[in-house]
Amino acid sequence: MELIQMEHLSEVLKILDGALTHDSRKAVDYANLLAEKLEGDGQRRQAGAVRSALAKRPVRSFSAAGLRSLPIDDASQAETIDIVNPVDDADDDLVLAPLAQEQLNEFLLSIANFDRWQAEGVAVPNRLLIVGPPGTGKTSLARAIARAVRLPLATTRSDALVSSLLGQTSRNIREVFDFAQAHPCVLFLDEFDALAKMRADSREVGELQRVVIALLQNLDALPESSIVIAATNHPELLDRAVWRRFGHRIKLELPRASDRQRLWTHFLSGKVNLEASDFDQLVVASDGMSPAAIQAAASDMVRSALRSGRGGLTLPIALRRLARTLWDDYEVFDNPASEMRALRTWQPKVFTVRALAELFDVSTRQVTNATRG
Template identity: 45%
Template sequence: MASNYAGLLADKLESDGDKRQARMIRERLARAPAALASAQDAAHGFSFSNLPTDGESHLHTVDVSTPSLDKGSLLLPSAVENRIQEFLANIRRYDDLARVGAAMPSRLLAYGPPGTGKTKLARYIAGHLELPLLTVRCDTLVSSLLGQTSRNLRRVFEYSQQRPCVLFLDEFDALAGARGNERDVGELQRVVIALLQNIDAIPESTILVAATNHDQLLDPAIWRRFSFRIPMAEPDLALRRMLWKQYLEPFSAEQLDLDVLAQLSDGITGANIEQVCLDTKRGAVLSNASSVDENQLIRRLGLNLALTGGRVLSTVESEVRWLNGWAPKYFSLRTLGRLYDLSTRQITKILKEETSSGPQEHARATAVECEG
């Protein structure tokens, strides 16, 4: 009965000149059998018993979550924030924009280094729109069976259109890699073709978000399918200062020099800053401290920078030498002694050994960097 009434409504809209709305209703009716099967299990929302599965492993190919904005908003550079707000406005007022031919497909591609907030951005968008987030699991979506990956893709896209949601394709380069390179195989080319066809088949109002760390690997045809392309770069000085303040909560940041922290953390991502703050806050709680120790915070930042740069600091002595060489202004003999519970004489002895042990440490660090 509902299908019959929907068909009549589509006919009435078309006769009144609203062909776009009529077409959308008929597209929904074409998918009705799959949607009605799930509706028997879940009157509201998605049916978790009918999540799309891989035909080979029988594992789910999507995860469903309901992000919220309770933990604060995502901090982004001003230009990126403006572009995201434009994307959200395009979704919220899609029909108004469509009437004047100014609506763009609700598809966004975020790209940039790891740790710059691409996954958080997808959750941020879903939270702002108060929609469920469907995250595609590439580990189960990609199958070893010929043609199974393409079938899995089709099922995921069909499932995402049962009700309004944000479909999130993380690690997008695993599905949308450029065709034609010497190491390519026919099956990978078919997956890209299937992906392009599925994107083209969904209504322009369907919300699709994709993210990749390797935008240079994407097939050129993929870029044309996304009206909104967002570069996610490492945070600048002003943004790093805001990140330090946000991630240190609920500890007060008033006693800390956020400008110094922002300067010292040049070249690292927001994820690195978050990890340093989490480690520092955990240390403060375990030591029953009521505030964050600034020296401990900078120490953890220095060690994070060393790890990010591929340096091997496997002993206390190597940490002491690295910190003193990296930021001697903040790591005097007395400060290092307090942080590592060593005497000033012991710290002096460790630093004097730098000449003999430094080349070996540097060699190990260089070897790690070359392997990376």
């Protein structure tokens, strides 16, 4: 019986690389990952054999307290990546549109079958580019992927990665990729456009070219089985050569009505008492909001219901909390009269004079005077 199947060739090669380069921690990290994957495949005996071999010469692994120092920027002395270990029981608030979900499933399938497909000559490097406006869930998606593949998420910090020292940004990039190659992880290049801008789109062309070239070289040098995710709010700024390095792409957009219905249901059902027609009103009122903004508004509504002590939530209260998340002009909340006028103008059928009087605990005459004109 074969101890290791073709599906785990990537881990075997990385263990071998760690041994040949005298990097015992890299070998141990990938051996532990191999044992986890074997166990997940139902090969408990083989997983036990790997762990028994490891136990004979213990070396602290990536997930333990003995983690080697994270790469730092020489100018600021700040760490250029953050490490997060997504847990299996983490609250999963990721709600994707059908197409994005399909693309995510394809990416995860490609990761799971990479070695087998590579042997057939049809594998695509495990590189994913996530594009979308702020608040559409790019970071949540990266965390979900790391959780699905049971690996730590190593997220780059643009504020530290992009250095003030000439040439240091390229060195920072190299050290981040060296770290990702030495440790089993998902490398998440957040705010990717800060590194991968079109080389003709800056007055500092020379330095920008060096950064983009360093990025491309490090992407190409990283084993294709290593998982790299990049995210950007500005895909139009990315260098054309960068696009070619990412065979998998997911575009996250502001949710449509059906997506907003799923989001409101996901965040509120079982937590507050709202009628089906109230959910319909929330869907219409939240047009143009990002998933993150909808989640923030929903959390505010739940807190409001809990503070009331009744566990219920009326539509006027819900829409008032939604308005506080939706509107950028906070001047309307300077005093009750201005807020009443704004709410009445926004949703006159919901915010009637009587409803506003109950909501603000004032008389109907006070509401009429406040909203007049």
